[in-house]
Amino acid sequence: MSPSISAEDKLDYVKSKIGEYANFPKEGILFRDIFGALTDPQACVYLRDLLVDHIRESAPDAEIIVGLDSRGFLFNLLIATELGLGCAPIRKKGKLAGEVVSVEYKLEYGSDTFEMQKSAIRPGQKVVVVDDLLATGGSLVAATELIRKVGGVVVESLVVMELVGLEGRKRLDGKVHSLIKY
Secondary structure (H helix, E strand, C coil), rough: CCCCCCHHHHHHHHHHHHHEEEEECCCEEEECCCCHHHHCCCHHHHHHHHHHHHHHHCCCCCCCCEEEEECCCCHHHHHHHHHEEEEEEEECCCCCCCCCEEEEEECCCCEEEEEEHHHHHCCEEEEEEEEEEEECCCCHHHHHHHHHHHHCEEEEEEEECCCCHHHHHHHHHCCCCEEECE
């Protein structure tokens, strides 16, 4: 049996595997790439542990995990399975069948629309929203609005990485947690 590793050591390991690409997708941007960590089996295990343990401590009353299109999908099923909860997607416009609710949100270079199946969340259901990145906050604000439209209650927004200088956290209300801050 291997010795127990601390949450801080797990986080350091995951962070060491996140790729950095200068001038992507455009000049002057330093792109932080979560896929570098996801191709490493140990980083995947540690990332799962960190996310699940955080929700167990911070939002033990959560009833469903919602993942944002598309990298949030990498985490919501994983977390939900570990916690014995359901999960639901929020997708870009036109990707979900059935009756949907939608909200348009602003991006750095225009706008986009998020949708969620109306039946995905029950009124009053406690929701944790998960995504890979908090930058300007637009997608998390839109997700929160969608969840509220169907009567859900966002108990926390959880991201793997946060670009602190873009101040996206200021646009969000409620509890927000990021594992890694840049």
